[in-house]
Amino acid sequence: MYVAVKGGKKAIENAHRLLAEERRGDPSVPELSLRQIDEQLSLAVDRVMTEGSLYDRDLAALAVKQARGDMIEAIFLLRAYRTTLTRFGVSEPIDTAKMTIRRRISATYKDLPGGQVLGPTFDYTHRLLDFSLAEEAAPEAASEVSVGPAPAMPRVAELLDQEGLIEEETQPEGDGVGDVTRNAMTLPAGRDVRLQMLARGDEGFVLALGYSTQRGYGRNHPFAGEIRLGEVEVSFTPPELGFPVAIGEITVTECQMINQFKGSAERPPQFTRGYGISFGHCERKTMAMANVDRALRARDLGEEVTAPAQDEEFVLYHCDNVEASGFVQHLKLPHYVDFQSELDIVRRLRADFEARRMGEAAE
Amino acid sequence: MTETGEQTLLEVRDLGKQYGNVVGCAGVSFDLWPGEVLGVVGESGSGKSTLLRCLSAQIAPDSGSVNYRLRDEGMCDVHALSEARQRMLMRTDWGIVHQNPRDGLRFGISAGANVGERLIAVGARHYGNIRADVTDWLQRVEMDEARMDHLPGTFSGGMQQRLQIARNLVTQPRLVFMDEPTSGLDVSVQARLLDLIRTLVSTLHIACIVVTHDLGVVRLLTHRLMVMRGGRVVEQGLTDQVLDDPQHPYSQLLVSSILPV
Amino acid sequence: MTGKTIAGYNFAYLDEQTKRMIRRAILKAVAIPGHQIPFGSREMPLPYGWGTGGIQVTASIIGADDTLKVIDQGADDTTNAVSIRSFFSKTAGVKTTESTTEATIIQTRHRIPETPLTEGQILVYQVPIPEPLRWLEPREVETRKMHALSEYGPMHVQLYEQIAAYGRIAATYDYPVMVHGRYLMRPSPIPKFDNPKMDRNPALQLFGAGREKRIYAVPPYTTVKSLDFEDHPFSVESWEHCCGLCGSGTSYLDEIVTDDQGGRMFVCSDTDFCNQRQAQGFRGPLNSEAAE
Numbered sequence A: 001m002y003v004a005v006k007g008g009k010k011a012i013e014n015a016h017r018l019l020a021e022e023r024r025g026d027p028s029v030p031e032l033s034l035r036q037i038d039e040q041l042s043l044a045v046d047r048v049m050t051e052g053s054l055y056d057r058d059l060a061a062l063a064v065k066q067a068r069g070d071m072i073e074a075i076f077l078l079r080a081y082r083t084t085l086t087r088f089g090v091s092e093p094i095d096t097a098k099m100t101i102r103r104r105i106s107a108t109y110k111d112l113p114g115g116q117v118l119g120p121t122f123d124y125t126h127r128l129l130d131f132s133l134a135e136e137a138a139p140e141a142a143s144e145v146s147v148g149p150a151p152a153m154p155r156v157a158e159l160l161d162q163e164g165l166i167e168e169e170t171q172p173e174g175d176g177v178g179d180v181t182r183n184a185m186t187l188p189a190g191r192d193v194r195l196q197m198l199a200r201g202d203e204g205f206v207l208a209l210g211y212s213t214q215r216g217y218g219r220n221h222p223f224a225g226e227i228r229l230g231e232v233e234v235s236f237t238p239p240e241l242g243f244p245v246a247i248g249e250i251t252v253t254e255c256q257m258i259n260q261f262k263g264s265a266e267r268p269p270q271f272t273r274g275y276g277i278s279f280g281h282c283e284r285k286t287m288a289m290a291n292v293d294r295a296l297r298a299r300d301l302g303e304e305v306t307a308p309a310q311d312e313e314f315v316l317y318h319c320d321n322v323e324a325s326g327f328v329q330h331l332k333l334p335h336y337v338d339f340q341s342e343l344d345i346v347r348r349l350r351a352d353f354e355a356r357r358m359g360e361a362a363e
Numbered sequence B: 001m002t003e004t005g006e007q008t009l010l011e012v013r014d015l016g017k018q019y020g021n022v023v024g025c026a027g028v029s030f031d032l033w034p035g036e037v038l039g040v041v042g043e044s045g046s047g048k049s050t051l052l053r054c055l056s057a058q059i060a061p062d063s064g065s066v067n068y069r070l071r072d073e074g075m076c077d078v079h080a081l082s083e084a085r086q087r088m089l090m091r092t093d094w095g096i097v098h099q100n101p102r103d104g105l106r107f108g109i110s111a112g113a114n115v116g117e118r119l120i121a122v123g124a125r126h127y128g129n130i131r132a133d134v135t136d137w138l139q140r141v142e143m144d145e146a147r148m149d150h151l152p153g154t155f156s157g158g159m160q161q162r163l164q165i166a167r168n169l170v171t172q173p174r175l176v177f178m179d180e181p182t183s184g185l186d187v188s189v190q191a192r193l194l195d196l197i198r199t200l201v202s203t204l205h206i207a208c209i210v211v212t213h214d215l216g217v218v219r220l221l222t223h224r225l226m227v228m229r230g231g232r233v234v235e236q237g238l239t240d241q242v243l244d245d246p247q248h249p250y251s252q253l254l255v256s257s258i259l260p261v
Numbered sequence C: 001m002t003g004k005t006i007a008g009y010n011f012a013y014l015d016e017q018t019k020r021m022i023r024r025a026i027l028k029a030v031a032i033p034g035h036q037i038p039f040g041s042r043e044m045p046l047p048y049g050w051g052t053g054g055i056q057v058t059a060s061i062i063g064a065d066d067t068l069k070v071i072d073q074g075a076d077d078t079t080n081a082v083s084i085r086s087f088f089s090k091t092a093g094v095k096t097t098e099s100t101t102e103a104t105i106i107q108t109r110h111r112i113p114e115t116p117l118t119e120g121q122i123l124v125y126q127v128p129i130p131e132p133l134r135w136l137e138p139r140e141v142e143t144r145k146m147h148a149l150s151e152y153g154p155m156h157v158q159l160y161e162q163i164a165a166y167g168r169i170a171a172t173y174d175y176p177v178m179v180h181g182r183y184l185m186r187p188s189p190i191p192k193f194d195n196p197k198m199d200r201n202p203a204l205q206l207f208g209a210g211r212e213k214r215i216y217a218v219p220p221y222t223t224v225k226s227l228d229f230e231d232h233p234f235s236v237e238s239w240e241h242c243c244g245l246c247g248s249g250t251s252y253l254d255e256i257v258t259d260d261q262g263g264r265m266f267v268c269s270d271t272d273f274c275n276q277r278q279a280q281g282f283r284g285p286l287n288s289e290a291a292e
Helices: A008-024 A034-040 A042-052 A057-066 A071-084 A156-162 A191-199 A203-214 A283-296 A312-318 A321-332 A336-362 B048-055 B083-091 B111-121 B127-140 B157-169 B187-204 B215-221 B239-244 B249-256 C016-031 C052-061 C079-092 C140-148 C153-166 C192-198 C271-279
Strands: A100-105 A223-236 A245-262 A270-279 B010-019 B022-032 B037-041 B063-070 B074-077 B094-097 B175-179 B207-212 B224-229 B232-238 C067-072 C105-109 C122-126 C177-179 C183-185 C204-209 C214-218 C224-226 C253-257 C264-268
Touching: A008 C079, A034 A042, A034 A057, A042 A057, A042 A071, A042 A270, A057 A071, A071 A321, A156 A223, A156 A245, A191 A270, A191 A283, A191 A312, A203 A283, A203 A321, A223 A283, A245 A283, A270 A283, A283 A312, A312 C140, A336 C253, B010 B048, B022 B048, B022 B063, B022 B224, B022 B232, B037 B048, B037 B215, B048 B175, B048 B207, B083 B094, B094 B157, B111 B127, B111 B157, B111 C153, B127 B157, B127 C153, B157 B187, B187 B215, B207 B215, B215 B239, B224 B239, B224 B249, B232 B239, B232 B249, B239 B249, C016 C052, C016 C204, C016 C214, C052 C079, C052 C105, C052 C122, C052 C204, C052 C214, C067 C079, C067 C271, C079 C105, C192 C224, C264 C271
Parallel strands: B037 B207, B037 B224, B094 B175, B175 B207, C067 C105, C105 C122, C122 C204
Antiparallel strands: A100 A223, A223 A245, A245 A270, B010 B022, B010 B063, B063 B074, B224 B232, C177 C183, C177 C224, C204 C214, C253 C264
16 A cells, blocks of 8 residues: 655755765765865856855865866855855955956057056967867966066056046945845846846856847947956955955956947937956956946936846846756756646646537537 | 816816927917817827827826816826826726727737726626626627637737727726827728727717827817927817818918828 | 754854844734735755745744744655755754644745644745736836735736636636735745635744745734635635545645556645544545554
């Protein structure tokens, strides 16, 4: 006779053990260390920090290891850990104008003060699989050249701003900046909330939306004004001291897009802007983010909202991959009670249908 | 036309709306009585659509006022009402028949649901009764009630307009706005639809404001007429008088350019 | 009474500030029955969509002397119920139980227990989509307005369409209800069979949606009425069979496939209810064993 299946708890414990075995893989193969991940898979670490909204390379590397390389799973791990951390306060805004530049390029000028500094980039590599990487070998050292003091690197946006050619970035009105990690987002959202959601939003989703604007779904005519990669200082004003102290340094990538100019009866035409930023080196993400930021400003700039990338509710409600992954995968949970309800109604409706048909046939 | 003792339904005073430097409409004033049909004619850009949107509370004017006599409360400024009351007004005492049925119907629900929705919105909760009322109305607008469960997209343009009319009239509104109700339909369909509108409006004693560029429509439907140009009313009066003996040069131009049917 | 909890974590995982924030949201929710209150949902160690809203509500109200029951699909030992119960064991060390009558807090997914609840108990529902108008109107800005203005016509229109198409209302689970005569609410994907249990229940009913970041509540003894038409009144599911194990003809039954020739049997979805009845000596037609 039927005995209700029991032992769910045991099954789960065994599943966890199996998972741990699969994570380790073949025990005769050397185990990955966090340092190896941080050093040699640094872009994975950068992405996990950015979308995990937490700057800590060790923790991000651990998340990558524990998640077996599944980025969204790793981001989830880091976010869940972030929930447990005490918040001391809010730092001063970082000043990317004072960045220690490792890479800085602009598509809008051939040359500019400070020059085009290529830095470490995949851009000009030929995507040929390099089989020498299959063995372990030391790479050729990049040549070292001594340089004088760092040249001035004014932002492209500032160059345009001197002539009044580009709109100014204005401070948000009201009290401070929203924080989506502490308060539920309300719509319509201010630019601060939109930028936060995009910064920690899924790179694939933001990339696709940014791409769609370039293909005509809400085209805003972008030029890559400037992309910067480097280190910036983080400072914090402890309430006991009353003045800011530097507490460390983080690496960020910043992208400023220069977009479709706009004018009106009262003001002469100016270029508009899009903005993207990430922890570590996530260039593709910051560029896509800047495109989508600009698209979402359609309403503020009096443009017609016609395309998905301009639709604030659509973009902001679906860009978080931790939320998306949870909900999509929740379909694996038992739904048999509701399914039973559906079985019941479908059987009834079919019975009604048969009854009606027989009723009609009898006439 | 004004019955003894009857009060005005709508009083518009010096209504104006600007778009930057462009005048949408300016200095529009008139009264409307219950059961009266007022036509607003002019070519594109004359301001008649802007006027209609200000009157029907879809946009806020920059100057002047639109005052409507609520059933139990007397005259009130429509634009001073809360959004909640405006929305309620739109669903009960007022109707709007849009030029494009897509703007006035919900294409995702059946024809019957489109008509029944307004009854449900004011509290109808008996399926059988709702169904009977809807059937009755579909018959009144000469639609086939056997098709009441079909989606609006499966009907012809003329039928969609009839459906829009039924949807609006089911709550027995006292004032209906119509924006080019028959343009885009072919001539014979137009004629039958106008006939239907004329009959319903007069039987149910509904006041209407009909915006159109088509003088044939105003001739058939309206009691009074306002001619607009450049956002202003250049002439108003009884329809027949204005059409047969236009005073203003622009009205004369308009009238003389209709092709005889 | 309290067991050992994981080192380094606060009682019930969330920090006290967060719990306070959630309790404030709960108080607002209780003050406005059926109305959705936004709250700053946190990432939890379980994924969004797997009960984080319910978990955050429970974590904010649970105390060292509470007794917790967790069910999913009415059963205590389905994998997710086991996982959530173990989460609270590890982080709060509270006493857990499978008995509905012994529990002070019951967290549930998709069912209300068959055993009637009493004053002082709290039922915490896990909610995937809190907004009842969501499938009619995808925009949050518009649905907020509709709630504020009590514009619920479109929901009735949807039921009208079902009657027109099928001859009867076809909604089966997550069936919309009016709370305290004012707010339209989604009861979470419980089968409509359970809707009547919500009406004037002596227990406090709390609803948590973590991913959508909303909390709502039905205070004790509040009216909860399922939408219907006067001539198509609300009705619940029924079975021709009774429970094969305990013989109950009044509880919600799970259909179990026993062979590949169409063999079926029906068993109470609420495992505690079924076990209690069997312990009292009730037997269903498929239960050949005498009482142990």
